[in-house]
Amino acid sequence: MLVGMKQTLRNARRMMSMQDINEIGRTAFFVNEMRILAAQRTNHKLLDDAYARLFSTDETRAMAGPIADRFPFFLLSVGAQKLYMDERLRASVRAGATQMVILGSGLDARALHFPQLQTYEIDQGNILEFKRRVLANLPSKLLPVPYPPGYLGVDILGLLEETHGFDRTQPTVFLWAGNTYYIPNEATFACLKYLASNTSAAMVLVDTMSARLARPDGRIDTGDTLLDACWQSVADVLGGGRNIFVGPWDVTTTADDLGFMVQDSSDSLSVIEDVFDTSNVITDLLKCDSEMAHLANAFTREFRLNTVCNSGWRALEEGRPAG
């Protein structure tokens, strides 16, 4: 399937480089490289993503490689996110989902991995344009929908219905990965409330950082000196000294108010531990010293993977009529 892509990819690279993409948009390329490295370093087939390799360029490898070497725990969290969301998506298809909306989709290739779902991707225009060009020759149900400057505070479902055939009465999975920690809580809450009340049956898969790591005031004070020093280095590298992680969301305390039930909330280390049969998953996968193992443990415990659904989705799973 991937034969013949090289020329297309070379053309896409020529037409656009990361220079054309803003700071948050660049995180899509960073995460994509982490996905590739997580698969390579663990050699685990569930983490492999052939499409991710198509989006990789010399420039993105040069940007992400040193960060992965310095902060290898990102590989674990990105790996856990893939394992968790893929598994939950498979379950949602079994439950009857027919549509998927990916908010801030970046270079996520799940539209191609889940062709049974009609998928709508929302991100900034230039990221989706890069992706569309790279994937131009592949069969895909991907319908990229750019909404510059963003999806927050926008009637995205109304727009999807008007222009792309989205049907809010159909069971829908929303993927919201790698986004909430850059977004202030109020905006996250408003978006979730909007999704819950504007779809008949909705499930949302969303990753979050705890309030220790992502503080609304941008301060770095986790109570763990080693983690603080490390997190400051992350801020220096990714945010130019500013902590860009300001959006913690504790699903277990707020989901009810937003019209959602919590189906699951797991820390990313547990997800990895469930899949890899090894006595110490951190040292075995990262091959790191005890200091890095401490940081990896602290970070992955604070990085959570969550599944929430509205009452219509719960009814669907239980075979009852919605409402």
Ligand SMILES: C[S@@+](CC[C@H](N)C(=O)[O-])C[C@H]1O[C@@H](n2cnc3c(N)ncnc32)[C@H](O)[C@@H]1O
């Ligand atoms: C860290 S990347 C994650 C990409 C993808 N979800 C993944 O997990 O690989 C964040 C992406 O969200 C997009 N994004 C963030 N806020 C957005 C907004 N308000 N509107 C549209 N796109 C947004 C960025 O452009 C970027 O591509």
